[in-house]
Amino acid sequence: GESVGLHLPTLSVQEGDNSIINCAYSNSASDYFIWYKQESGKGPQFIIDIRSNMDKRQGQRVTVLLNKTVKHLSLQIAATQPGDSAVYFCAETSAGGTSYGKLTFGQGTILTVHP
Amino acid sequence: GAGVSQSPSNKVTEKGKDVELRCDPISGHTALYWYRQSLGQGLEFLIYFQGNSAPDKSGLPSDRFSAERTGGSVSTLTIQRTQQEDSAVYLCASSYNLMETQYFGPGTRLLVL
Numbered sequence: 001g002e003s004v005g006l007h008l009p010t011l012s013v014q015e016g017d018n019s020i021i022n023c024a025y026s027n028s029a030s031d032y033f034i035w036y037k038q039e040s041g042k043g044p045q046f047i048i049d050i051r052s053n054m055d056k057r058q059g060q061r062v063t064v065l066l067n068k069t070v071k072h073l074s075l076q077i078a079a080t081q082p083g084d085s086a087v088y089f090c091a092e093t094s095a096g097g098t099s100y101g102k103l104t105f106g107q108g109t110i111l112t113v114h115p
Numbered sequence: 116g117a118g119v120s121q122s123p124s125n126k127v128t129e130k131g132k133d134v135e136l137r138c139d140p141i142s143g144h145t146a147l148y149w150y151r152q153s154l155g156q157g158l159e160f161l162i163y164f165q166g167n168s169a170p171d172k173s174g175l176p177s178d179r180f181s182a183e184r185t186g187g188s189v190s191t192l193t194i195q196r197t198q199q200e201d202s203a204v205y206l207c208a209s210s211y212n213l214m215e216t217q218y219f220g221p222g223t224r225l226l227v228l
Contacts, residue, residue: 034216034217043219045219049216091158102148102163103160105159107157
C-alpha cells in the first residue's frame with residue numbers, strides 16, 4: 001500500500017549545526033504533510049506542517065520544504081540544540097478517499113545532537 | 116490550555132484479559148484518532164471519530180478491538196482477550212476538524228504478559 005518513508009534512520013550533529021531530515025512519500029494524492037518530534041516516553045509533538053499548495057514553510061528555527069515533483073519532504077532545523085535530540089517523523093494524509101483524516105507515518109529518524 | 120490526556124499511562128495485563136484505554140481530547144476538538152506504536156510496525160492508524168461517528172474501522176487489527184466515543188468528547192479503546200502481540204503504545208490524538216493539525220497525548224503503554 002501507500003507509505004511514507006525516510007532515507008536516513010539516524011543523524012548525528014554538533015550543537016549549533018544545521019540539521020536536515022528527509023522523507024520520501026509515495027502517495028501522489030497526499031496533500032497535507034506534518035513533521036512530528038517524539039522524545040523518549042512521550043507522544044509525538046507537532047513541529048510544523050505544510051499543504052500541497054505550498055513548497056516552503058518556515059517556523060521558529062524550522063523550515064519544511066515540499067517537492068511534489070519527486071514526492072520529497074524535508075525538515076531543516078537551524079542552530080540545532082541538544083534539546084532537539086529526538087525521533088522525527090514525517091506524516092502525510094490526503095483529503096480524498098479512504099485516507100481522509102488518517103495520518104501515514106514514516107519510519108522515523110533519530111537525531112542526536114552532541115554538545 | 117490542557118492537551119490530550121490518556122489513562123492509564125501504563126497497563127500490565129495477562130493474556131486473555133480485557134483492557135480499556137481512555138482518551139480525553141482537547142476541548143472543542145471534533146475529531147479524535149487512535150494510533151498504535153510498536154517496535155516492529157512503527158506508528159499505525161487504528162480508527163478515527165468525527166463527532167461520535169467512526170466512518171472507517173478498517174484500521175483496527177482484529178475484531179477484538181473496538182472503540183467508542185460518547186458526547187463528542189471522551190473515547191475508549193477496548194481490547195478483548197488480549198494477546199502478547201497487542202503490547203504497544205496506544206496513542207490518541209485530536210484535531211479541531213478532520214484535516215487539521217492532530218495533537219497527540221502521551222500514550223498508554225500496554226504490556227501483555
